[in-house]
Amino acid sequence: MNQFTYTRVSTKDTAIAALAKDKTAMFLAGGTNLIDLMKSGVTSPERLVDINALPLATIEETKTGLRIGALAKNSVVAEDKLILKHFPLLSQALSAGASPQLRNMATVGGNMMQRTRCHYFYDLALPCNKRQPGRGCGALGGFNRMHAIFGTSELCIAVHPSDMCVALTALDATVLIAGPKGERTIPFGEFHRLPGTTPEKDNTLQRGELIMAVDIPFNKLADHAHYLKVRDRASYAFALVSVGAALDISGGNIREARLAMGGVAHKPWRLTEAEAVLKGQPATEDTFRKAAEAAMKGARSFGGNDFKLTLAPNTIVEALKTASGRV
Amino acid sequence: MSDQLKNAEEYTSGTSRRSFLKQSSLITAIALAPNAVVKAAEEGLDEKIAAAIEQMPLNVTINGVKQNLKIEPRVTLLDLLRERLQLTGTKKGCDHGQCGACTVHIDGQRVNSCLTLAVTTEGKQVTTIEGLAHGEELHPMQQAFLDHDGFQCGYCTPGQIMSAVCCIREGHADSPEEIREYMSGNICRCGAYSNIVDAIMDVKQGGKKV
Ligand SMILES: Cc1cc2nc3c(=O)[nH]c(=O)nc-3n(C[C@H](O)[C@H](O)[C@H](O)COP(=O)(O)OP(=O)(O)OC[C@H]3O[C@@H](n4cnc5c(N)ncnc54)[C@H](O)[C@@H]3O)c2cc1C
Numbered sequence: 001m002n003q004f005t006y007t008r009v010s011t012k013d014t015a016i017a018a019l020a021k022d023k024t025a026m027f028l029a030g031g032t033n034l035i036d037l038m039k040s041g042v043t044s045p046e047r048l049v050d051i052n053a054l055p056l057a058t059i060e061e062t063k064t065g066l067r068i069g070a071l072a073k074n075s076v077v078a079e080d081k082l083i084l085k086h087f088p089l090l091s092q093a094l095s096a097g098a099s100p101q102l103r104n105m106a107t108v109g110g111n112m113m114q115r116t117r118c119h120y121f122y123d124l125a126l127p128c129n130k131r132q133p134g135r136g137c138g139a140l141g142g143f144n145r146m147h148a149i150f151g152t153s154e155l156c157i158a159v160h161p162s163d164m165c166v167a168l169t170a171l172d173a174t175v176l177i178a179g180p181k182g183e184r185t186i187p188f189g190e191f192h193r194l195p196g197t198t199p200e201k202d203n204t205l206q207r208g209e210l211i212m213a214v215d216i217p218f219n220k221l222a223d224h225a226h227y228l229k230v231r232d233r234a235s236y237a238f239a240l241v242s243v244g245a246a247l248d249i250s251g252g253n254i255r256e257a258r259l260a261m262g263g264v265a266h267k268p269w270r271l272t273e274a275e276a277v278l279k280g281q282p283a284t285e286d287t288f289r290k291a292a293e294a295a296m297k298g299a300r301s302f303g304g305n306d307f308k309l310t311l312a313p314n315t316i317v318e319a320l321k322t323a324s325g326r327v
Numbered sequence: 328m329s330d331q332l333k334n335a336e337e338y339t340s341g342t343s344r345r346s347f348l349k350q351s352s353l354i355t356a357i358a359l360a361p362n363a364v365v366k367a368a369e370e371g372l373d374e375k376i377a378a379a380i381e382q383m384p385l386n387v388t389i390n391g392v393k394q395n396l397k398i399e400p401r402v403t404l405l406d407l408l409r410e411r412l413q414l415t416g417t418k419k420g421c422d423h424g425q426c427g428a429c430t431v432h433i434d435g436q437r438v439n440s441c442l443t444l445a446v447t448t449e450g451k452q453v454t455t456i457e458g459l460a461h462g463e464e465l466h467p468m469q470q471a472f473l474d475h476d477g478f479q480c481g482y483c484t485p486g487q488i489m490s491a492v493c494c495i496r497e498g499h500a501d502s503p504e505e506i507r508e509y510m511s512g513n514i515c516r517c518g519a520y521s522n523i524v525d526a527i528m529d530v531k532q533g534g535k536k537v
């Protein structure tokens with residue numbers, strides 16, 4: 001790991017000021033992604049600004065929903081009573097990620113900012129446009145079993161690896177951000193981005209901005225929610241495909257549906273077309289199958305990940321079956 | 328705000344790491360012009376000088392013993408334990424959060440010490456496998472691993488035991504299935520999993536305080 005200077009800050013303003021002063025400085029939260037990347041030589045900040053003392057670890061009820069502080073630990077959010085009551089999908093998604101030890105360290109803000117697990121990104125000897133713009137994408141014609149089937153570009157087919165973010169995308173969350181120019185709020189679905197011609201940018205957070213909190217609006221989807229994660233072993237592995245499904249069902253009919261997928265794109269992939277297919281229809285396997293078909297429009301695979309074209313729709317149907325209680 | 332934190336914030340108010348270096352008492356001790364030292368470090372001429380001037384104070388309680396240390400910020404808790412304090416019970420498997428061999432408790436929570444910078448444990452309580460037993464009397468989880476042959480080569484065992492204690496404390500040891508899920512952060516290359524689950528079930532059902 002490179003040498004760096006370590007600084008502790010305890011207020012939002014000192015945190016933002018610390019990053020403004022030093023162009024190579026980065027925030028340190030749980031460290032589970034950043035320290036890993038520094039050990040691998042992918043990231044080499046000259047200064048780490050430890051933000052763990054900031055008062056951003058609470059989970060609070062607001063008038064319209066729940067506000068989760070950016071420094072709330074993944075394990076705490078997953079087991080929080082309010083989260084379990086209102087947003088079981090988020091709890092399930094968090095518990096499906098990483099390991100109990102890592103979840104004790106990992107924070108909500110850090111989870112959003114975690115970088116892809118693409119092998120070409122991690123291995124300095126291999127080409128990767130995300131790590132080194134212009135070097136080429138090794139995954140395109142190489143090992144791409146874990147890679148994207150939606151929203152890819154000629155420069156990058158990496159996926160965003162988070163489980164938590166899939167649930168937050170489905171639940172219409174918003175992100176509260178503070179920066180040198182003040183605070184702003186953006187929809188969670190617009191936080192992460194597609195690779196396009198600038199795959200080095202994972203998201204729309206500007207340099208020097210601090211994630212403060214995530215807000216989730218109350219909904220009627222808590223009784224029929226399921227996060228289904230398919231992976232190479234039963235636990236402690238990243239998703240090949242995951243689906244977050246939440247339904248509002250009344251008298252056997254779907255009133256509202258929220259669906260998002262992980263492991264398939266450079267960002268958590270919201271399935272708006274499939275949601276529209278589900279809305280107003282009976283909660284049957286036939287409906288679920290139609291929704292899955294709608295979801296797969298525009299999918300494209302790259303050899304190693306051809307299986308995802310079959311796995312993804314099947315996972316959507318299974319997640320919807322379990323969410324609706326029609327197993 | 329603790330004094331420690333205040334001090335650290337003063338470091339921030341100095342614009343760069345260079346000014347931090349100037350404030351450092353060590354620099355005066357070394358009695359070299361800071362610029363020369365910094366330049367030497369930048370040119371990679373003397374890693375050792377560079378390492379010395381980058382040291383930070385660390386006060387942490389490890390297995391009940393207060394430690395007042397000076398360390399480089401890039402030292403992980405795992406390396407501090409093993410290389411500096413000779414607490415080699417905690418193992419290094421992958422060094423990337425992927426195996427759980429390095430599991431220790433910080434303020435009672437299980438974490439991977441390989442991804443924890445030692446400086447972030449300021450003012451905290453760290454417990455390692457060496458701190459689990461009461462004198463000569465083994466911790467119930469240590470005894471259960473012996474009774475159930477919860478290991479073969481033993482390399483993953485300290486991490487497994489530290490993790491297992493928290494698995495019960497967190498309330499995630501009610502069935503073999505739940506134990507398997509909540510122990511998944513600890514890999515065992517020898518495949519002693521079924522005996523490990525038996526050991527944890529045994530401690531849980533025995534009802535002893537962990
Ligand atoms: C072996 C292993 C397995 C894993 N498996 C999974 C899995 O199955 N599913 C899954 O979803 N994840 C998984 N993870 C990833 C894990 O969830 C992330 O590493 C973690 O969530 C990152 O959070 P952190 O607080 O540790 O972030 P850090 O490592 O501290 O920071 C990560 C990045 O976020 C930035 N940052 C942190 N907080 C803020 C903030 N408030 N504002 C702005 N920037 C900020 C940092 O500067 C840094 O760039 C795994 C990780 C490992 C090591």
Ligand code: FES
Nearest residue numbers: 420421422427441
């Ligand atoms: S050594 Fe820390 S998880 Fe493997």
Ligand code: FES
Nearest residue numbers: 479481515516517
């Ligand atoms: S006992 Fe050998 S690795 Fe677990």
